[in-house]
Amino acid sequence: MEDVNLSAIYDSIFDNFFGSLDGSNDGGNGFFDTVLINGITYGDIVGAVVILIGTLIVAKIFSGFVNRMFTGKIEKNNIIFMQKLVRWITYFIGFLVMSPLLHIDFSGLMVAGGIVAVAIGFASQNTLSNFVAGLLIMFERPVNISDNIKINGIQGYVEDIGLMSTTLRTYEGIYVRVPNETMFTSDITNYVAHVARRFEYLISIRYSDDAVKAIEVIKGVIEKHPYALKSPSPDVYVDELGAHGVNLVVRVWSPSGYWWDARKDLLWKIFKALRAVDIDIPFEQLVIWEGKDTISPPDQEQEDEFAYPETATPPKMNRDDAAKQVDRG
Amino acid sequence: MPFFNYGTFSFDYAVNFSRLSISIEQKLDMYHYHRELGKWKRDTNVSVKEGRMFLHPVEPLYLPEAVTDYLEIRFDEVMIEPRGTSTLFLTFPIEIGVFIQASGVTSILDVVSFKTPKYSLYGNANRGVITRWYKSGVSSYPPRVRNYLEGVLRLQIQNTTDDWVNVSRTIIHEKGMQVYFDEHFVSMAAEMVITAGGTAAVTGVDRPLHEGMTRSLRMYEPRRFTSFSNVTGSLIDSTFIMDMGLT
Numbered sequence: 001m002e003d004v005n006l007s008a009i010y011d012s013i014f015d016n017f018f019g020s021l022d023g024s025n026d027g028g029n030g031f032f033d034t035v036l037i038n039g040i041t042y043g044d045i046v047g048a049v050v051i052l053i054g055t056l057i058v059a060k061i062f063s064g065f066v067n068r069m070f071t072g073k074i075e076k077n078n079i080i081f082m083q084k085l086v087r088w089i090t091y092f093i094g095f096l097v098m099s100p101l102l103h104i105d106f107s108g109l110m111v112a113g114g115i116v117a118v119a120i121g122f123a124s125q126n127t128l129s130n131f132v133a134g135l136l137i138m139f140e141r142p143v144n145i146s147d148n149i150k151i152n153g154i155q156g157y158v159e160d161i162g163l164m165s166t167t168l169r170t171y172e173g174i175y176v177r178v179p180n181e182t183m184f185t186s187d188i189t190n191y192v193a194h195v196a197r198r199f200e201y202l203i204s205i206r207y208s209d210d211a212v213k214a215i216e217v218i219k220g221v222i223e224k225h226p227y228a229l230k231s232p233s234p235d236v237y238v239d240e241l242g243a244h245g246v247n248l249v250v251r252v253w254s255p256s257g258y259w260w261d262a263r264k265d266l267l268w269k270i271f272k273a274l275r276a277v278d279i280d281i282p283f284e285q286l287v288i289w290e291g292k293d294t295i296s297p298p299d300q301e302q303e304d305e306f307a308y309p310e311t312a313t314p315p316k317m318n319r320d321d322a323a324k325q326v327d328r329g
Numbered sequence: 330m331p332f333f334n335y336g337t338f339s340f341d342y343a344v345n346f347s348r349l350s351i352s353i354e355q356k357l358d359m360y361h362y363h364r365e366l367g368k369w370k371r372d373t374n375v376s377v378k379e380g381r382m383f384l385h386p387v388e389p390l391y392l393p394e395a396v397t398d399y400l401e402i403r404f405d406e407v408m409i410e411p412r413g414t415s416t417l418f419l420t421f422p423i424e425i426g427v428f429i430q431a432s433g434v435t436s437i438l439d440v441v442s443f444k445t446p447k448y449s450l451y452g453n454a455n456r457g458v459i460t461r462w463y464k465s466g467v468s469s470y471p472p473r474v475r476n477y478l479e480g481v482l483r484l485q486i487q488n489t490t491d492d493w494v495n496v497s498r499t500i501i502h503e504k505g506m507q508v509y510f511d512e513h514f515v516s517m518a519a520e521m522v523i524t525a526g527g528t529a530a531v532t533g534v535d536r537p538l539h540e541g542m543t544r545s546l547r548m549y550e551p552r553r554f555t556s557f558s559n560v561t562g563s564l565i566d567s568t569f570i571m572d573m574g575l576t
Contacts, residue, residue, distance in 0.1 A: 194454040226393055230449035230462045255396055255448060255459045 044101040051101070055094025059087045070138065078162055126181070127164065133184035134163040142188050150189040151178060192256040196229060199252055199263045203270065204245035206282040211238050211246050214279045218250055221273045227262035229253040245282030333425070333477035335510045336543075338382045346477065349441065351427060353382060364427070364439055371439050380431035382438075385545040386480060386515040387426035388506045390461050391440045398503040399569065401449055401460035402482065404467040406497040406576060409488040409523065417486065418472060419465040419499075420479040422446070423515055428546055437548060443478050451500055452573035460500055471514070471538060480508065480515035481538055488523045496523070497576045503549050505533020505567035509542035516542065529575055532568040 032043030063083040070079045099106065106113075121128075138161065143149050147158045149168070156170035166183050168176040191197065205214050215236045222228045222236075232253045239249040250270070254262040274280070333346055340360060344351035350365045353375065360375040390400060402419050409415055422444040429438050449462035466472060471481050488494050501519050509516050516538035523529045537544070 195457060195459050196450045196454045224445065226446040226448060229459075230447055232450060253450065253454075258394075258396065 039103055040101075044103075048098045048101045051094055051098045055090060055098075058094070059090035062086045062090055078160075081163065126179075130164045130180045133180035134161070134165075137161060137166070137180055137183055142193075143183075143190055147193070148191040150191070151183065151186050154178070195256055196232075196253050197256045197259050198232075199254065199259055201250040201267055201270070202239070203248045203250060203274075204242060204282055205248065205274070205279050206245055209246070209279040211248065213277065214248060214274060217273050217277055217279065218248070218270050221270050222250075222252055222266065225262060225266055225269070227254045227258045228266065229255070244284045330473070330475060332475070332513055333384075334512070335384050335386060335425075335476075335515075335545075338384065340380065340382055342382060344384070347443070349425075349443070349477075351384070351439075351441075353429075362427075362438060364441060366441055366443070369441075371441075373438065375429060375438070377429065377431045380429050383426070383428035383430065383435070383546055385426050385428065386423050386476075386508050386510050387440065387545060387548045388503050388508060389422045389424045389442070389444075389463075389480075390503055391426075391548055392424055392442050392446050396448060397459040397461055399451070399458050399460040399500050400503070400506070401451060401462050401498055401500045402465050403462065403498045404465045406495050407467060407486075409486055409494045409496060411488060411491045411493060413488050415486045415488075416469070417484045418468050418470060419482040419484055420463075420472060420474055421465065421482050421517060422461075422463050423476070423478055423480055425477070426546065426548060435546060440548075451571070457573065458500075471516075474514070476510070476513060476515050480517060483516065483518040483536075483538060484521060485519075486521045486523065486529075490523060490525060492526060494523050494526060495576050496521070496529075498571075499529075499531055500569050500571055501531055501533050502567055502569045505531075505569075506549070507533060507535040507547075508545040509537035510545055511539075511542045514538055514542070523575070527574050528570065528572045530568050530570055 032041060032046065034042050036042060036045060063086055066083050066086050067079055070082065137143075143158050143161070143166070145158050145161060149156070149158060151168075154168060154170065154176055156168040156174075156176065159167045159169045159175075162180070165177050165179050168178060170176060203214075203218070205211065215238075218236045219234065222234045228234060229252075234253070235249075235251040237249055238246055240247040252262065252266065271281075331346070334344075340353045340355070342353075348365075348367050351363070353360050353362050355361075358376075360377060362371070362373040362375055364371045388400070390397060400421065402421060404417070404419055407415065407417065422442065424440050424442040424444075426437055427439040427441070428435050430436075447462045449460050450457050451460050452458065465482075471483075474481060484499055486496060499519065499521050501517075505519065506517055518534040518536040518538070519531055520534055521529050521531045535544075
């Protein structure tokens with residue numbers, strides 16, 4: 001067996017290596033300048049390894065940054081996807097930086113790559129715009145997951161905000177996918193963006209009912225309901241003297257997440273409370289009048305505090321007089 | 330005046346107090362929890378070999394649902410002199426938490442209350458917060474209360490401004506609420522530092538009304554992503570900044 005002089009090999013490597021650092025070896029060629037293969041030196045390899053390690057570290061840092069930035073804002077699957085995307089983009093940039101050290105020449109690929117890039121660019125125009133819109137939506141955050149929204153006539157709950165599209169679940173439970181570009185350029189109504197919202201009812205009572213009492217009863221029912229906010233206080237008033245009854249408007253503020261529950265619950269309670277004090281919803285009715293009988297004013301005994309002032313007692317007038325007055329006018 | 334008996338009990342303890350009844354009965358290999366308050370009932374099966382039951386007053390923010398982290402107490406207006414300090418005693422609504430414990434681990438089983446909850450909005454819809462609203466009397470000494478209906482809040486108000494300030498409400502975040510109880514009282518404490526005419530910092534204080542009170546188990550868990558607690562800048566740790574009026 002041939003005797004191997006290990007000491008000589010170590011000395012050679014030692015001299016080459018440190019010779020390159022202090023320039024003491026012949027011609028300045030040290031370990032790093034020693035060509036390994038195809039003009040790639042040990043120095044190139046070491047440089048490439050350093051860049052590789054640096055790229056891996058930077059990719060991990062960026063990935064962690066993406067995770068921290070989007071946690072709680074978008075779905076976990078999308079975060080993982082974005083982490084992968086950021087990592088692979090970092091790897092690609094690292095590879096480009098590393099390529100001169102490994103003597104990889106991209107010039108041959110430039111022309112073909114350019115053509116392919118143009119083709120891909122045209123093909124992925126919509127995809128790219130959806131992707132960019134998705135990123136902008138994530139930053140602007142006009143909607144959040146589980147928000148109740150309306151967009152392009154579609155109402156429902158936001159199920160997921162993806163990179164390319166946003167998915168909604170309509171009230172009927174139907175899956176609707178909205179491209180992010182549409183989300184970004186359309187008017188969005190977010191019903192729960194604010195902590196509270198108002199809803200209203202129109203409630204008619206009969207002319208024979210006492211509107212003041214009705215308002216008191218309705219306010220009492222609202223006061224007992226937990227989700228009808230104390231402040232802003234509810235508003236109940238006579239809005240219109242309608243064709244068939246006195247129309248009351250009821251306006252109630254409620255926490256945004258509970259307004260629908262409150263709205264459903266309150267209306268029937270109001271109805272029952274009104275019924276309990278003999279205030280009822282009017283039936284549609286039409287009074288047909290015929291002939292030249294005088295139109296009588298309401299019974300004076302039934303008039304309340306809204307009486308005419310004594311100095312301006314209105315004359316009684318029949319229909320013909322009224323017509324003449326209109327003609328003169 | 331009857332007092333509700335808070336504390337730690339074995340499973341065979343049963344409550345029959347006013348309209349409230351609570352019991353845990355063993356049925357074969359399972360326990361059955363039953364609670365009734367008027368028409369309001371709750372039944373739950375509990376799979377446990379042996380354990381304990383806690384009846385403690387908890388932060389009054391969980392009924393009918395955990396809608397908000399803020400308790401707002403309204404009271405008759407009080408004028409605080411410039412650079413003055415005042416200690417007020419207010420009341421807050423009681424919610425009774427039923428906890429069970431086995432193998433050293435405690436879990437909430439039920440929350441019940443004799444009080445009807447009411448919510449309100451402090452500030453505006455855009456920047457305000459939903460609060461659990463309660464109307465309290467105001468006094469300079471601990472009021473006599475029924476410990477199953479109301480607790481006593483010791484509120485120390487400090488006016489750091491050079492003007493008279495009117496105060497008629499305080500808002501406490503759940504994070505700062507530490508409820509204590511004994512056989513007669515349920516209590517909490519808070520400090521309110523008025524820094525400008527319409528601004529105050531309110532902090533819950535971990536302090537009993539008097540010596541010898543027991544600290545209640547807490548329900549509090551940070552609800553970071555609810556719609557009602559994402560008001561940036563209004564909550565610093567457990568201090569709530571009331572910057573939208575004190576009356």
